[in-house]
Amino acid sequence: MFDVNEIRKDFPILERTVNGQPLIYFDNAATSQTPNQVIEVISNYYRNYNSNIHRGVHALSQEATDVYENARQKIQHHFNAARAHEIIFTSGTTHSINIVASGYSKLLQAGDELIASAMEHHSNIVPWQMLCDRTGALLKVVPMDEAGVLDIDAYKDLLSKKTKLVFVNHVSNALGTVNPIEEIIKLAHVSGAKVLIDGAQASPHIKADVQALEVDYYVTSAHKLCGPTGVGMLYGKEELLNQLPPYQGGGEMIAEVSFEKTTYADLPHKFEAGTPNIAGGIAFGAALDYMNAIRFETIAAYEQELLIYATEQLKEIDGVKIYGEAPHKTAVISFNVDDIHPYDIGSILDKMGIAVRTGHHCAQPIMDFYKIPGTIRISFSFYNTRKEIDTLIKGLKKAILMLK
């Protein structure tokens, strides 16, 4: 049985106050909070077996290497990758995308085409624009409608023999839309294009099976799913990762080095130059353990209840306009109230101890689409409660009274 009050005991930060009020944390899409089970793993690493991995012959190094590689396997199993070495540890989603975008410099020619969706985070736009600048490839964009749903017919029209790569987020960070990635991947493959899915916003809610999806690259960050910041993953199919040139040179990623010629190490080390975030990688694995113990189905079902409840409550307030009402959404609500600037409402809610996000959410093309400067975004996690939503609604009404 899922008991939110029991779950909340795992998160020490939820006990603190902000501006004299109990913290209500509704900025989970930016980063999730960390449970004791993960904090303990990080602390235990530094207390008991901190050492550099993959090279020491001493006991600590071997212990750390074993636990780190075990975390890689946990990630492999969670995403159902065929091989552990298809999981590359990175510093996060942005790093993962840059590895692929940088590698494609060698694989593209002028006139090749890339396809993005209209609802991408800047981190899944800018690295590809830089790639286009380097190679002369062209970036095409799949449009979306008012509800925040991608136009799949337009996508089909954009696909051609020239399309080399398609990159779409699994879930939109600004709107919460769950995109039909199965269909997007299938259609791309029919055209002979590869697909990268940005799973940063999906990973806390949806367990992706990379083999069932047949996705070519899947990327995410640990801090979105109860893990620490500064660590993430790049999943790639073995043969594709082998074709991709290394991103950074350095230690760990080499087989042999001489001043005449260096040969690169095999996967995954080819992409893991330098000493990695060892504690972070281990904690990433622990975060997946933690969430899998609760079960993703349970988490998603509970969060959907919160989403429906909050959406209903918000819609009862005069002047509230919600952006993004796709039929299939994660627990994210972007909204504005009349012409009140989101910054004003966010500042007042903060005084009440309620953490929300305001602004363009690193997705300016979406804001341009709706012709707004930004939105207030509330995003739920499984440790949030209906009571917190009630407090938000009360606070929001007060803020509106103050600002009108």
Place this chain on the structure above:
Amino acid sequence: MSIQEIQEEVIEEFGIFEDWMQRYEHMIDLGKSLPLIADEFKTEDNIIKGCQSKVWVHAELKNDQLEFTADSDAIITKGIIAILIRVFSNQHPKDILAAETDFIDQIGLKEHLSPTRANGLVSMIKQIKMYAIAFQIQLN
């Protein structure tokens, strides 16, 4: 009045409020009463970059004193601007350059100084000081 005196007046004015809500309500009122910047100065050049809300600031030298006009699309930001204008407008550039800004702390608006708020209060003060430098050079 000198900048110092106006700052003390503002601190005293904010001192009567018992809680943050009254302070914010006052700031919102100040924002609403802010005389608007002339449309001709609401240009891209006058926008302060790096703010979540848009902020325009314009400065003119009148009788050796700098006069500021400004606007924002967010009302709390406008309230902050109104306070800054009250403190720094119609002052000699060299006095503006010499002025401290810790009064913002003392009126309970410290959180707006944090760069993460991206409301541009820090950038606004920087911009006001930049204008003062530019006009000070002109006066010399």
